[in-house]
Amino acid sequence: MSEKNCGELEMDRTARSEETSLYRFPCGDWEWKQVGESLRERMNGLGMHRFHKKALEIRAAIEWLDPIMERYCGETCPSCQDPCCNGRNVFYNRTDLITLLACGEPLPPGQTRKTADEACRYLRSSGCSLSRTRRPYVCVWFLCEPQMVLFQGESARLQRQIVRVLGKIRENRLLLESLLDG
Template structure:
C-alpha cells in the first residue's frame, strides 16, 4: 500500500512507500508516475490483443528466453525504419514536443543539483539507480533517432543498463521520466520551499508532456520500450493509439 505524502512529511502530488517496498538506496519518494501509467492504460485500452511476436521474425516471442540486448537493438532498428516513413509535419511535431520535454527536464535537473543531488548520489553509490531496465520509453529514444544517431548501447548485465562507472549514460534531457523526477529525501530537503513548489509544478508539466506522446503513439508507454514493443506484436511502434 502507498501512503499519500501530504500529512506524512511530503509535498502534495507525491506518495511515500511503506518500509521494505522500495529497493536499495532508500527510494522512499515516488512521483505521480502512477497517474501517468493510468492515463496510458485508459487511452490505449482498445488496442487489439495480439500474439507476442518478435518484430520481423516468424515465431512467437518467448519473452523470458529472448536476449535483452537483441530485443533492444531490434526495437531501435524498427523505430529507425518507421521514422523513414514519417511525414515532415509529423517529424516537426515530434521535435517540438521533445524539445519541450528536454527543456523541462533540464530545469528539473538544475533543482536536483541545487538540492545537493550529486553529492548525495556519490555518498550512496547511486543505489537509487537500480533496476532501470524498463524505464527508457519511446520519448527517451526518439531524440537520438531524429538526429540521425542511436541511443547509448545499454549493458543489460548491470543493475541499470544505462549506468556506467557510477554515472548515467543518458544526459538529463533524455533520461526516463521516473529517473529525472526522482529526488531522494536529502535532496528534496536541500531545496527551499519555493524550489520545492517549482519542482512539483515542473514534474506535473513534464508528466503531461509524456502523456501526450503516450496518447498518440502505440509504442509510447510508461512501462518502457522493452515491455511495450513486444506487446504490440506486428503493430508499428509509431502507430496511432
C-alpha cells in the same frame, strides 16, 4: 482524436493517462537496435515533425531541472550505500525513445541492462555517463528520501515551479504517446 497546429493533440477522453511500459525490459544490443529502428520507421511514417515540438519542450524542461538535480545528487549520492541507479526496474520505456528520436538524437547504445541481474550500464563511479536529457525519465524525476529532504528545504515558490515543470513534462510525454498511437 482531433489535431491542432504542429501535431498538438487536444486532451480528450481518448488521450492517454499513463505511459506504456513497452520496452521496459532487459535486452541485448541487437534487439535494442531493432526496437529503435522499428520505432523510428513508425514515427517517420506518421511524420517525425508531429513529435518534434513536444519533444523539444520536454528536453528544455529537463535542462531547466538539471542544475537542481545535479545539486541534489552531488549532496546525496556520493555517500549513498544503495544508489537508485542500481534499481533492477530502471529501464527506458517507449516514451523515452520517442522523445530522443523526435529530438533528432541517436538512441544510447543499449537498454540500461542486458540482463535483469546487471547494474545499469551507464553508471560510473562519478555518476551517470549520460546527460540528464538522454536518461530514462525515471532517472530524471525520481527523488530518494535524502533528496526529498533537500526538496522540502527549498522555497515554496521553487517547489511549486519544480512540480509544474514535472507536470508539463508528463503532459507532453503522454501527448507523444497519443501521437504515436493515433
